[in-house]
Amino acid sequence: MPNRGYILAVIVLILDQISKYWVLNIIRLPEIGGIDVLPFFRLTFVGNIGVSMGLLAADSDLARWLLTSATAGIALAVALWLRREKNAIDIIALGLVxxxxxxxxxxxxxxxxxxxxxxxxxxxxxxYVFNLADSAITLGVILLLARALFASTDTNDGKARDA
Known part of the structure; x- marks a missing residue:
C-alpha cells in the first residue's frame, strides 16, 4: 500500500492546481485585479517571483531556475524523509509540505x-497574499514543529520518563 503521505501530497497538488486554474482561467483574476469576498478577505492576483512573502525575488531567468532547483531539492529531501517516516502526524505534515x-x-x-x-x-x-500550496506547507511545518516541541526527548528504554 502506498504511503498515505504521498497520497495526501497528490491531493494537495491537485487542489492547488485546480484553484489556480480557476483563478487564472475561469474568473480571470489577473485581468480584473481583485474581488472582494468578505470584509476581511479578497481574491487578489499576485505573480510572486520570490519565496514566501515575496522574499528573495528571482528577477532573472538564472535566479528563477536556481530557486526552482533549490525548491525541487528540498521537495526531494522531504519525499525521501516521508518514505521512511512512521509517525502518523509527521506523515501528514510531510505530505502537506x-x-x-x-x-x-x-x-x-x-x-x-x-x-x-x-x-x-x-x-x-x-x-500577505498566498495560495493553497503555501497554506499546506505552513500547516505541515507547524505540525512538524509542534511534534518536535512536544515530543519527549528524554526516554528510558523507549518509554517516556516521568518528571
Missing part, C-alpha cells in the same frame, strides 16, 4: 512565478 512544494514548483516552471491570490486583511492592515 510535499504537495504544496510541488504545486509551487509547477507554477515556477510554467509561468516563471507562483500564482498567489488569497488575501486576508483587517482595516488598513494587509496580510
Amino acid at each position: 510535499l504537495g504544496g512544494a510541488f504545486g509551487n514548483i509547477i507554477d515556477r516552471v510554467r509561468f516563471g512565478y507562483v500564482v498567489d491570490f488569497l488575501h486576508f486583511y483587517w482595516e488598513t492592515h494587509s496580510f
Whole structure:
C-alpha cells in the first residue's frame, strides 16, 4: 500500500492546481485585479517571483531556475524523509509540505512565478497574499514543529520518563 503521505501530497497538488486554474482561467483574476469576498478577505492576483512573502525575488531567468532547483531539492529531501517516516502526524505534515512544494514548483516552471491570490486583511492592515500550496506547507511545518516541541526527548528504554 502506498504511503498515505504521498497520497495526501497528490491531493494537495491537485487542489492547488485546480484553484489556480480557476483563478487564472475561469474568473480571470489577473485581468480584473481583485474581488472582494468578505470584509476581511479578497481574491487578489499576485505573480510572486520570490519565496514566501515575496522574499528573495528571482528577477532573472538564472535566479528563477536556481530557486526552482533549490525548491525541487528540498521537495526531494522531504519525499525521501516521508518514505521512511512512521509517525502518523509527521506523515501528514510531510505530505502537506510535499504537495504544496510541488504545486509551487509547477507554477515556477510554467509561468516563471507562483500564482498567489488569497488575501486576508483587517482595516488598513494587509496580510500577505498566498495560495493553497503555501497554506499546506505552513500547516505541515507547524505540525512538524509542534511534534518536535512536544515530543519527549528524554526516554528510558523507549518509554517516556516521568518528571
